[in-house]
Amino acid sequence: MxxxxxxxxxxxxxxxxxxxxxxxxxxxxxxxxxxxxxVRTPIFEHTELFQRGVGETTDIVEKEMYTFTDRAGRSLTLRPEGTAPAVRAFVENKVYAQSQPTKWFYIGPMFRYERPQTGRMRQFHQFGVEVFGARDPGLDAEIIALGRDYYEEIGLTGVTAEINSVGCPACRPVHREKLVAFLTPRREKLCRDCQARLDRNPLRVLDCKNESCREITAEAPKITEFLCDECGPHFEAVKETLDLLGVNYRINPRLVRGLDYYTQTSFEYVLEGLGAQAGTLGGGGRYNGLVEEIGGGDVPGIGFALGLDRILVALKDQGIQLPVGRRLDCYVVTLGEEARKRAIPLLAELRRAGCSAERDVLDRKMKGQMKAADRERSRYVVILGEEELSRDAAVVKEMATGRQEEVRLDRLVDYIRAGSKR
Structure with missing residues (x-):
């Protein structure tokens, strides 16, 4: 098998x-x-954390979670996103009692049962940030700028931040009423999922990727037209700070994100050319009620998550070569049994000194060992043979230039270490 x-x-x-x-x-x-x-949280959590935190009517909770029952009969779920676990850790460990704000980041795998495709896997990886304890709209802009800085530093071009405000519990009901009134006469033309969303969470209809639904909702009431006296100025201040930071952004009134916990600012990072399913590289927003929902106090929060899998697809699509590669500092070529024995403590000494070093363990001839050193892109080759050992020395060859010289064994480690730093 x-x-x-x-x-x-x-x-x-x-x-x-x-x-x-x-x-x-x-x-x-x-x-x-x-x-x-x-911060590092467990890969699985109690299922109720995501039901309450992410929202029972979201696609994540309804369709995409990997949920199982343990031997004690408890329902557990592989984490589908990183914010709810971070909030749980913030509350459970009483971090809210410390000086605020709290600024955390995480990197790790998430799990969702989706149809696998380029840039969208069932086990995927995210880099995320969360900030607790501050309502300043300038912080929202700073978080958006942090994501922009990340894309720029790894070399991606053409990334735009799309932003919107999804309001708050005070102003969302007004928009909901107008939205339902707009959608109800068009209900039969919506996809089956959106017909269900219309009853339970009508705002999510705006997030549907079905082209027919997007056409139907093109003229739907925008939530930004109904923002309250707190959310309206907050959104204006976010845009003003983004301008001060030089962040390239555009307003997307359809942007509601796929999680129920967002309030006020929501945003996504979009890159054209990745295809309809992978154009969004990451996103986030404010979640001022989530800490309280998960058992903490009235503590505001904001964060984002960026998909590393999608970023790698985007880098490849743009032909960007990351400056990475495995290079060996030193390959020890041995000729004869005595040289093989002498190479073992020599390699240990080189490695303790911080050099990456390797030797032949397949009993190859000198030509085969030199080819192996070349495959490993070794900077130096150290040749140990009977003649060299009789002089308590080794021949050191710099592979890039072909230059070689004899070096005493008691100076060899310092010689390699100094050369590898150049």
């Missing part, structure tokens, strides 16, 4: 892992500059 990875998942092998690490390292460095701290 031949085993294969489950549908919608993929092995990330050497050669590709380095690209992932590059993206992750860039995220960590950017978050350091923005003064965020890393």
């Amino acid at each position: 031949q085993f294969r990875v489950p549908r919608g998942t993929a092995d990330i092998l050497p050669g590709e892992v380095e690209k992932w690490r590059y993206l992750e390292d860039k995220a960590r460095d950017l978050c350091r500059r923005y003064h965020f701290s890393e």
Whole structure:
């Protein structure tokens, strides 16, 4: 029997892992500059966390979660997104009692049962940020700018931030009433999913990707026309700060996002050319009621999540080569049994000194060992033979130039270490 990875998942092998690490390292460095701290939450949580936090009428909860029952009969779910677990950690560990704001970031796998396609897997990976404890609209713009900075630093071009306000519990009911009045006469023309949404969560109809539904809702009432005295000025201040930060954005009145917890600012990062299903690289928004919904106090929050899988697709689509690659500092070529024995402690010494070093373990001739060193893109080859050992030395060859010289063994580690830093 031949085993294969489950549908919608993929092995990330050497050669590709380095690209992932590059993206992750860039995220960590950017978050350091923005003064965020890393948080790590469990890969599975109690199912009710997502039902209450994400929303029972969302596609994620209704159709896409990987839910199972453990041996004690508890319902658990592989995390489909990162915000609800971060909020749970914030509440459970009483971080709200500390000085605010709290600024967290996370990197890790998420799980949704979707139809696998380019840039959209069932196990996918996100870089996300969350900020708790501040209502400042300037913070919303700063978070949007952080995402913009990330795309720029990894070399992606043509990314635009789409923004909208989805209001709050005070002004959303007015828009809901107008929206339902607009959609009800057109109900039969909507897709089956949207007909169900119209009864339970009509705002989600605006998020439907069905082209027919999008045409029907093209003239639907916009929520920005009904913003209250708090949400209206908040949205204007967000736009003003984005202008000050030089962030390229456009207003998308249809942008409601696929999660129920958003209030006020919502946004997405869109890149043309990835196809209809993968044009959105990431997104986020404000969620001022989520902490309270999950058992905490009245603590505001805002954040985003960026899809690393989709980013890699976009980088490939734009022909961008990340500056990564596995390169060996030193390959030790051995000739004879005595040289093989001497190479073992030598490699250990090189590695302790911070050098990447390797030797032949397949008993190849010198020509085969030199080819192996070339395949590994080794900067130096250290040749150990009987003659060299008799002089307590080794021949060191710099592969790029072909230059070689004899180096005493007691100086060899320092020689390689100094050369690898150049």
